[in-house]
Amino acid sequence: MPQAIVFTLRPLTTAQVAGNLSRAAHAAILRLIQQADPALAARIHDDNGRKPLTVSNIWGLAGEPKVIVDPARDYHLRVTLLSDELEQIATDWTPAALAPLDLDGLEWRITARADSSAAHPWAGSATYQELAQPLLSRPDQLPSVWTFHLASPTTFRQRGLNVPLPLPDLVFGSLLEQWNASSELALPDEVRRFAAECLAINRYDLRSVASPTSGGVIQIGAVGRCSFRAINPDRYWRACIDVLARFAFFSGIGAGTTRGFGQARLLTKTDQPRQREAVDNGDTLSD
Numbered sequence: 001m002p003q004a005i006v007f008t009l010r011p012l013t014t015a016q017v018a019g020n021l022s023r024a025a026h027a028a029i030l031r032l033i034q035q036a037d038p039a040l041a042a043r044i045h046d047d048n049g050r051k052p053l054t055v056s057n058i059w060g061l062a063g064e065p066k067v068i069v070d071p072a073r074d075y076h077l078r079v080t081l082l083s084d085e086l087e088q089i090a091t092d093w094t095p096a097a098l099a100p101l102d103l104d105g106l107e108w109r110i111t112a113r114a115d116s117s118a119a120h121p122w123a124g125s126a127t128y129q130e131l132a133q134p135l136l137s138r139p140d141q142l143p144s145v146w147t148f149h150l151a152s153p154t155t156f157r158q159r160g161l162n163v164p165l166p167l168p169d170l171v172f173g174s175l176l177e178q179w180n181a182s183s184e185l186a187l188p189d190e191v192r193r194f195a196a197e198c199l200a201i202n203r204y205d206l207r208s209v210a211s212p213t214s215g216g217v218i219q220i221g222a223v224g225r226c227s228f229r230a231i232n233p234d235r236y237w238r239a240c241i242d243v244l245a246r247f248a249f250f251s252g253i254g255a256g257t258t259r260g261f262g263q264a265r266l267l268t269k270t271d272q273p274r275q276r277e278a279v280d281n282g283d284t285l286s287d
Helices: 022-036 038-046 084-090 168-182 190-198 235-251
Strands: 003-011 015-018 053-055 066-069 075-081 101-103 106-114 145-154 156-158 161-163 199-212 218-230 264-267
Touching (some): 003 084, 022 038, 022 101, 168 190, 235 264
Antiparallel strands (some): 101 106, 145 218, 199 218
16 A cells, blocks of 8 residues: 655754755665664665655755754655555654654654645555556546646656656656556556657646755756646556556656655646645645
């Protein structure tokens, strides 16, 4: 059951921190996994393929190279889990049970945990069967347009290069890889070809954001909103695309999703007129 958890946290003291703590946050979550299952933590760390989790940056940092954090203010950390093993481990990640998280030498106390969209719009859970309903139940109505909110820098790796543009085959190719790595309900590789040949970018409102990676290297990603329209009406392939679009909320999109990149979700028709383009460079992601 894919699960998205949003933790509320506060630093124990006023301090100056890096504006991007995503790698430190990933390391802190990996330490929690290691405490419960060292072998699983080692597999996640050593695996060069798709990881069964995503970890955001700390939401609420100002996006500058250095930021002063306030122990009287709430910040947030979003973690998504894509395997039953991780979901079971995470049941113990409660504010009462967790010790402060060490993020680059500064300790942060967990004050609350949100597991549902009622508690936070970026939290929630769904089974793979529920996400696959467009294929399993064959509904009368299927969308032909899918609009994503790319809430943190989104980029892709292609032929050894970073591609900071949400091209259809890159977006749905990355979702397909993560879905097939996580779910027993495999989708065919031809989904990527359908995305490349039969999906067109419909509308977009994007901008590029520079985010530091390890060693201070800057990586560029796209944030904002992007819509894709199917120009082929085939119901089966549209259903596959719809499954992957729904999965994006949990899997993230593109490269670097374990270190803050690719936080994304599918927007509904009711979301789009009121959606605020909160970007993970300082704002708290919200409706």
